[in-house]
Amino acid sequence: MEENRRPIGVFDSGLGGISVLRELVALMPQENYIFYGDSKHAPYGTKTLQMVQELTCADAKYLVEQGVKALVVACNTATSAAIPILRREYADMPVIGIEPALKPAVLVKAYPRVLVMATPMTLREEKFRKLMDKFKEQAEILPLPCPGLVEFVERGELEGQELEAFLSALFAPYKKQPIDCVVLGCTHYPFVRSMIQKVLGEKVLIFDGGAGTARETQRRLKECGLLNTSGERGSVVLQNSLGTKEMEELGRLLLEAKQLSPILNKSS
Numbered sequence: 393m394e395e396n397r398r399p400i401g402v403f404d405s406g407l408g409g410i411s412v413l414r415e416l417v418a419l420m421p422q423e424n425y426i427f428y429g430d431s432k433h434a435p436y437g438t439k440t441l442q443m444v445q446e447l448t449c450a451d452a453k454y455l456v457e458q459g460v461k462a463l464v465v466a467c468n469t470a471t472s473a474a475i476p477i478l479r480r481e482y483a484d485m486p487v488i489g490i491e492p493a494l495k496p497a498v499l500v501k502a503y504p505r506v507l508v509m510a511t512p513m514t515l516r517e518e519k520f521r522k523l524m525d526k527f528k529e530q531a532e533i534l535p536l537p538c539p540g541l542v543e544f545v546e547r548g549e550l551e552g553q554e555l556e557a558f559l560s561a562l563f564a565p566y567k568k569q570p571i572d573c574v575v576l577g578c579t580h581y582p583f584v585r586s587m588i589q590k591v592l593g594e595k596v597l598i599f600d601g602g603a604g605t606a607r608e609t610q611r612r613l614k615e616c617g618l619l620n621t622s623g624e625r626g627s628v629v630l631q632n633s634l635g636t637k638e639m640e641e642l643g644r645l646l647l648e649a650k651q652l653s654p655i656l657n658k659s660s
Contacts, residue, residue, distance in 0.1 A: 396620050399424040399629070400609070401455030402464040405447070406434030406546050407632075407639075408580030409466030410646045412490060415606035416464065417628060417647075420619075424626040427466075428455055429643060432633035435542040436469040437511020437578065444513060448474040452482065461618050462486040464609055466579050468510060468601075472517035486612040492577035493601040494523055498531040500573055500597055505532045507566060509588075510577030512537040520577075534571070538562060538578070545580040548642050551587055559584075559591045576600035583646060 402413050406429050413427050430436075430451055436444045448470040452463055462485055463478065465471045471489030479487045492514070497506045514520055515535045524533050541562075544555050574596055576582055582600050589598060613619045620626065628647065632639040 395461060396618050397424065397622060398459055398461040399426045399627075400462045400464060400613075401426050401428070401452075401458070401460030402466050403428040403430070403451040403455060403470075404467040404579055405429075405436035405469060406431040406542065406580065407643055407646055408542065408545055408578060408583070410630075410643060411579050411582040411600070412464065412466035412602045412605050413628070414647060415602040416609060417626075419603075419606045420610055420613075420626075422620045422622060422624060422626050424620070424628075426455060426458055426460060426629045426631065427643070429630075429632045429639070431546055431639055434546055435511060435539075435580075436467065436473075437513045437542065438539055439513070441473055441513070441517075444469060444473040445477060449477060449481070452478050452487075456482065456485075460485075462488065462609065462613060464605065465489045466602075466605070468492065468514045468577050468579065472514050472519045475519075486609070486616055486618070488605060488609045488612055490579065490601045490605045491519065491523060492575045493599040493604060494527055494533070494575055497573040497575050497597070497599045498527045498533075503531055504572035505534065505569070506573045506575060507534045507536050507571045508575045508577050509536050509538050509541075509581055511542065512539055514577055534566070536562070538581075541584070542578065542580045545583045548645075550583050555584060555587055556591060559587060563591055571596060573597045573599060 400423055402425055428451055433447055468490055475489040492508055515537055549555055585598055630643040
């Protein structure tokens with residue numbers, strides 16, 4: 393296979409990274425993709441740093457052995473924990489990570505209140521602390537660890553009373569002094585974006601980093617002369633460490649936005 397026609401490897405701790413895969417396919421439909429979700433070990437965000445580094449390196453190795461031309465770490469926790477390790481290990485190929493989309497949120501108005509939803513590990517790691525320090529003079533930045541939210545997406549529960557109650561309790565401390573923006577600092581969270589909006593209200597702006605990661609991937613591929621210029625629509629292969637038909641179907645439905653409703657019906 394010609395080098396530029398080789399697939400882009402995209403991986404996450406579970407199904408959340410499909411939100412980034414959707415952005416990649418929308419921006420570069422001519423590319424071929426292999427997505428690997430490690431749902432067997434999800435969530436990564438509540439594990440130790442060493443465990444996340446080991447799992448992330450195993451995910452990357454699995455995709456590299458399938459002949460990918462680039463790696464997209466579609467997981468904030470894995471990026472925070474292991475992106476320098478991966479870039480050293482695979483210095484001969486583009487390795488792109490993701491981080492919370494704090495910059496556009498900070499710029500919406502003068503000194504906004506910005507809530508950053510993420511896994512406990514993402515918020516603990518140095519990468520996020522440096523990002524927060526960079527913008528601390530421009531906004532009131534409120535880190536909000538969200539243990540338990542990833543599991544809703546992994547079960548395909550993207551709406552409903554249980555999720556609404558979970559989110560209402562999560563946001564309760566911020567009701568007295570409303571926030572201006574929410575940053576979705578985990579790739580699972582865009583799949584429950586509508587429920588987050590419902591609980592917080594329409595005035596709250598919501599940001600996630602998926603589109604920015606897709607643009608950076610395109611830029612890096614172009615820089616390396618690896619863009620697929622065949623003009624044909626590419627393929628998407630979905631793989632999951634659980635290897636079940638149910639996870640395969642859920643992954644496919646999450647990839648196709650118009651199919652979100654059937655997921656909800658099936659899971660209710």
